Amino acid sequence: MSDDRSALDPWSRGEGAPREVMRIYLDNNATTPLAPEVRDAMVACLDRCSVGNPSSIHSAGQEARRLVDRARAAVARCIGARPEEIIFTSGGTEADNLAVLGAAAAGARRRVAASAIEHHAVLSPCRHLADAGVEVALLPVDGEGRLDLDAAAAALDAGAAVVSVMLANNDVGTIQPVAEVAALARAAGAVVHSDAVQAAGKVPVDVGALGVDLLSISAHKISGPMGAGALYVRTGTRLTPLVFGGRQERSLRPGTENVPAIVGLGRACEIAAERLEADSVRLARLRSRFEERVLETIPGAVVNGRDAPRVATTSNVAFDGLEGELLAINLDLLGVAVSTGAACSIGDAEPSHVLIAMGRTPAQARSSVRFSLGRDTTDDDIDGAVAALRQAVAALRGGGR
Ligand code: PLP
Numbered sequence: 001m002s003d004d005r006s007a008l009d010p011w012s013r014g015e016g017a018p019r020e021v022m023r024i025y026l027d028n029n030a031t032t033p034l035a036p037e038v039r040d041a042m043v044a045c046l047d048r049c050s051v052g053n054p055s056s057i058h059s060a061g062q063e064a065r066r067l068v069d070r071a072r073a074a075v076a077r078c079i080g081a082r083p084e085e086i087i088f089t090s091g092g093t094e095a096d097n098l099a100v101l102g103a104a105a106a107g108a109r110r111r112v113a114a115s116a117i118e119h120h121a122v123l124s125p126c127r128h129l130a131d132a133g134v135e136v137a138l139l140p141v142d143g144e145g146r147l148d149l150d151a152a153a154a155a156l157d158a159g160a161a162v163v164s165v166m167l168a169n170n171d172v173g174t175i176q177p178v179a180e181v182a183a184l185a186r187a188a189g190a191v192v193h194s195d196a197v198q199a200a201g202k203v204p205v206d207v208g209a210l211g212v213d214l215l216s217i218s219a220h221k222i223s224g225p226m227g228a229g230a231l232y233v234r235t236g237t238r239l240t241p242l243v244f245g246g247r248q249e250r251s252l253r254p255g256t257e258n259v260p261a262i263v264g265l266g267r268a269c270e271i272a273a274e275r276l277e278a279d280s281v282r283l284a285r286l287r288s289r290f291e292e293r294v295l296e297t298i299p300g301a302v303v304n305g306r307d308a309p310r311v312a313t314t315s316n317v318a319f320d321g322l323e324g325e326l327l328a329i330n331l332d333l334l335g336v337a338v339s340t341g342a343a344c345s346i347g348d349a350e351p352s353h354v355l356i357a358m359g360r361t362p363a364q365a366r367s368s369v370r371f372s373l374g375r376d377t378t379d380d381d382i383d384g385a386v387a388a389l390r391q392a393v394a395a396l397r398g399g400g401r
Contacts, residue, residue: 023335024381024388028221028313028374029170029198030339034264035223035375041267042225045260054257055248064259071266075230078269079196079215080206087231087249088262092197092218095231096121098242098253099193099214100164104129105240107161107191113137114164115147115176116357121216122164122195123353139165144308145174145358152181156188163192167199167210171354171370172305173314175203182211191237197221197229201272202280202311213237217269219261223375224268228261275375283373284312286382290371291315293386298393304355304368318360318368322396327369330392336385339370 025033045067052060054068069083076083089095100122104112114126116138123138130136137155140148147165156163165181168174178194185192193214196205201222207215214237219228233239233252245254294301300320319327324340331338340352351365360368371385 024384025337026371026373026377026381026385027337027339028377029173029370029372031220031226032223032374033376034225035268035271037271038224038264038267042260042264045263049259052259054259055246064257067259067263068257071262071269074266074269075217078200078205078273079217079232080208081232082235084250085207085232085235087233087252088257088265089229089231089253090227090258091229092119092195092216092221093121093229094242094253095216095218095229096164096193096195096197097125098231098239099216100125100162101129101242102239102252103162103191103193103214103237104134106238109159109161109190111135111137111155111158111160112162112164113139113152113155113160113190115139115141115152115166117141117145117169117171117174117354118164118166119170119195119197121197122166122193126164139163141174141357143359145169145172145305145354146308147176147181149177149180149184153184156184156190160185160188160190163190164195165192166195166197167205167215168196168202168311168314169305169354170198171314171352172308172316172358173198173310173372174305174308175199175310178212179210186211198314199311200269201276202283202313204276207232207234214239219265219268222268222272225261225264228258228265230265279375280312283377286373286377286379287312287315289379290373290382290386291317293382294389297386297390304358304360313373315371315373316355316368317371318355318364319393320367322367322393324367324369327392327396330396331369331385331388334388334392336388338385339372340368 052064054065072083072086075086126136139151163185165176167178182192191213194212195216197218200217213234215232220226241252248254302318304316328338328340351362355365
């Protein structure tokens with residue numbers, strides 16, 4: 001057998017290997033680089049604990065169970081929950097689906113409500129419910145991307161079983177008034193869910209202070225692995241599972257646990273909690289630097305949602321008269337990774353539903369690009385990205401060299 005490790009590693013060289021041009025990564029809302037501490041924890045788990053099934057009674061199984069429990073406690077601590085209120089899932093999408101579909105199925109009412117700027121992981125289950133005859137209210141936002149609380153109150157008064165409002169939006173970063181919605185929901189007897197996938201690790205997330213019944217997080221948005229997430233389920237909340245099988249995760253998400261990924265999620269939560277304050281202060285400064293320079297030096301640039309409270313990582317900018325997707329491709333060629341919206345809608349000709357809900361025209365929405373900063377972003381990255389942006393915009397507007 002060859003001892004050339006690259007022969008075992010399809011990505012290390014040859015066809016299909018990702019190009020090595022990426023120098024500046026500003027697409028952290030799509031996914032974050034795996035933190036070295038998370039990788040170490042996952043590798044240690046794979047090395048030491050590769051045989052035990054957490055449901056087995058022997059010691060290998062019990063070691064796996066111990067790791068899952070430790071991760072559960074870390075996730076719970078990070079969001080102010082109790083460990084038994086954490087249900088591990090395959091990620092944010094599954095957590096959102098379980099919340100919306102599971103709460104709708106468990107309730108007697110045939111009505112659900114969600115903000116119009118939710119991620120597709122919430123909107124698509126809502127659409128599925130609508131196809132099955134459930135009344136779905138999509139709650140509007142203002143021009144800055146903040147939820148209309150009167151519309152939320154009206155939908156709850158009308159008797160919604162569940163209301164879903166994200167804590168921070170993935171496209172523009174606006175923070176939503178989730179605690180206010182939860183207070184309204186409580187008074188109206190509705191279950192309240194919040195997708196905190198883009199908020200965790202960026203702003204404090206405390207399920208008690210928010211007053212939510214259900215809350216989703218995803219590991220790969222907080223420097224953890226892809227394919228792991230969790231749904232917080234407040235004790236006493238009625239939820240119908242989406243899959244059926246064994247007794248894992250209190251039968252709400254049966255199936256043998258993905259132990260290394262769960263360990264990665266737990267470790268990512270520990271690190272996010274430790275670094276939350278320092279990271280958010282530093283990133284807020286970097287984001288301001290980025291936006292000031294862009295607005296000063298690029299004519300026709302407008303920051304979407306600039307006047308609303310936003311997570312420090314996200315800057316969504318419209319470039320008058322340009323195609324955002326073309327600009328993103330040109331930036332990629334210059335070594336800067338950005339996105340025009342949700343990663344799962346790449347190649348999708350539709351403009352961002354978030355920007356449309358904020359009242360932008362389809363052309364304005366299509367001219368927008370999302371820059372999302374992360375723990376590894378530096379001052380040099382910001383300066384390099386602005387320089388590349390100026391070059392790309394000038395080229396696309398016909399003035400470039
Ligand atoms: N919710 C929001 C707000 C997101 O940004 C994403 C991913 O982009 C998801 C849910 C889906 O999470 P996952 O990729 O873990 O399925």
